[in-house]
Amino acid sequence: MTEVALQVSNLTTTFGHQGTAVTAVDDISFDVMPGEVLGLVGESGSGKSVTLRSIMRLMPQHSSVTGRVLWQGRDLLAMPEPELRKVRGGEISMIFQEPTTALNPVLPVAVQIEENLRAHTTLSKADRGKRSLELMDLVGISDAKRRLTQYPHQFSGGMRQRVMIAIALASTPKLLLADEPTTALDLTIQDQILKLILDLRDELKMSVVLVTHDLGVVAATCDRMAVMYAGRIVESGPVADVFGQPNHAYTRGLLGSVPRSGTERSPLLSIEGTPPGLMNRPTGCAFNPRCEFATDRCRSENPVLQAMAHGHEAACFHSDRVKAAGWAGS
């Protein structure tokens, strides 16, 4: 086994003051291997984006993050702020869903890339200019010289996301955290960006954590996936294994909610109800009110992740029944 690149253990993130605090991320642990693309999947309120931001300690005031995030032997959560700033945007970069708001509208793109180069490399001014051009090429923006002088509003949505990625790559990061990077984009542009991320992963030998709600994106890009529900990871494993045989009732429902060919106009395997909000998490397994397999045990006791097959874990008391019930994709 190669060494783990990022090791997250017992990460818990709460918002608000003691007594009235709500838990957005509840004691989750996962590893990211070098060169691996890990998908964090979930619906709104599942805590997937908060997880990503917690890793980088990009959290608003009145929130607390506990647990351990080991990056190359150092705990990001315990690291002093100045040291963390070197890691952020340096060894670990982040890209966001909305490139429009993540870019500074009043600065030309060149300045924004150079800014990152200056902060995280020792390159001279001339070299920084050269590197900026290389980065624009790398992310597939042609006519780089002219484009560098332009402002974000002169780029289309897909191009802006490419610029964001170019900025993120300026420091040759070893880990890219991507928060719904293609959700705001059209299908053909999403396809381009996802494949760009995969190519860059190969070229730069970096790991990627991809947060998304889109199972198609996971199936098409990720090596491993972790399904989140109500702040917890309920199932994780190699993508092919999880899609092939979901072990958690929620994963099964989620996969069944997506239409697939051959089942046209027949009812989808939907999940009743809606994902719980932060304020009203059910006791026991958070999924139990929506679960067709739920028993009394599920209503009182919170299941923990159990190894199912090698590398495939699920937190469900009834994974045998879930498996036996089959699902649309099997």
Add this chain to the structure above:
Amino acid sequence: MSRLNLPRPLVLGGILIGASVLLAVFPQLFAPYDPVAMDYNALLKAPSWAHPMGTDNFGRDVLSRVIHAYTIDMQIAFFGTVFSFVFGIIIGAVVGYAGGAADTVFGRIVDAVITFPFLVLVIAIVSVLGPGLVNMYIALAVVGWVFYARIIAAEVKVQKRLDYADAGRAMGYTPLRIIFRHLLPNAITPAIVYVVTDMALAILLGSSLGYLGLGAQPPAAEWGVQIADGKNFMTTGWWISVFPGVAIVLTGLGFSLIGDGLAEVLRTRK
């Protein structure tokens, strides 16, 4: 449930304005003297137990006049804004919904009105119509609706882009129904906040016109008139002008506080 934790400005303002309304409706219950009764034995008396706010140059009790002035000044607050409010929101809602040429014409009217100082415009109109409260209300309405219309038009333009407006159109509802049943209730909040603050301005303006002799006419008890009465006695009888001034400040403050508090409440409710 939100009633239990109203913002403090709203509570304070509510107390001030509540008291003002009480004084305005039942002045005789609180005023120790007749506001226009002259007492030539007590001219220009400084504040004392008998006359807590002193007497003016005609021997009228200043406290009683300040209290009775609430009736007129609270009326000014109401009538000085209500017509602007009603006309303004109707015109603003229609203009905001219609857009196009109507909006362009309206824009020019707004520009024309706001380039004039408000007070000068009102004074000009009252001068033409002649002094008096009714003419003052007319002048305030003629000028003031523009401000309400502008607020509502802007808000209606935002609201009409939301899908519920289109849903109404797709339902075949008439424009009038969409404007007044759907858009206006969702657009009116800023105008309500504004009208309360505007009441404070109306009182200031009413007093200013009273002071200039264009609003309420003497011997009526009105704060502006009272301040004007006292202007020749500033050194010998400061109390004649100062106490009506304090009343103006307190009432104005009350309305402003309510305005702030309402803005807070209505904002959080959204």
Add this chain to the structure above:
Amino acid sequence: MGRIMTVTQTLLSVQNVTKAFPLPHGLIQRLRQVPPQAVHALNGVSLDVMRGETLGIVGESGCGKSTLARCLVRLHECDTGRVVFGDTDIASLNGPARRAFNAKVQMIFQDPYSSLNPRMKVRQILTEALSVHQMRPSAEIPARIAELLDLVRLPQDAAEKYPHEFSGGQRQRIGIARALSVEPEVLVADELVSALDVSVQAQVVNLLLQLQEQLHLTVVFVAHDLRLVRHISHRVAVMYLGKVVEIGPTEALFSAPRHPYTQALLAAAPELDPTRRTRRVAAKGELPSPVNLPQGCLFNTRCPQAFERCFKERPVLSAEGAHLSACHLPG
């Protein structure tokens, strides 16, 4: 288990519709004699909606699918061309006739948060629709509201609640109930579920399918999600830059797409099966600006197979049975 349609009857016919939205033309542009510009949202769209079918309309942002949906219910007036319902041009309808048309062709909106008036209770929203269209005498309105809530699977106590008390999926049900209250023949659903969580999407899609069977509705389902469109549509129209580039029976269109854009779009949609992933980019380049449309075929800037003719002549929809495609390529 697609329903077999015995009679195919055109219910709603879109005939060569164009629609452009003028861009602001300010003083400076006028002084510099820049000609006024416009976003060309629809550039000659023709299609028929058959009674009882679900017609899917799919395409990327800026393809004009939402504008088309709005033209169908006359939220937009067409610049040229016409939309015919039954045998009347809907642009000619006024007063009561227009209101009757509005009841017959209803729209459901995308955004569950803005499509309901936040100051009205569900009961008020439904009562208004029922009474304006005089669907029921006022004494029967409460019973009808109860029926409608049942129909969309909302609990009865929903009537006395305000929209903000519901989740996104429930709000979409309220929107559906409002549309159904006037007993329409056609439902135009614009991105009905795209704002919802995946697990909730499935509930609403299931509901729509069921309501369609139950009430014999004709549905125009506008969406960007290929999987959803494929799942619920009998026929699908693919739009690109304000034109229908391909239209045909769902199965034929998805299994044998004829237009290069459809092929690219289908290839770009991520496979749900992780074992069948590819690293090839489906379509290079970006959408041209709808302000300055390309000459000839609108897809020629991105089409890997474009040849000379594609840059000169704009192709028209040509048929091969019920499957039409607008492309110069043979076959």
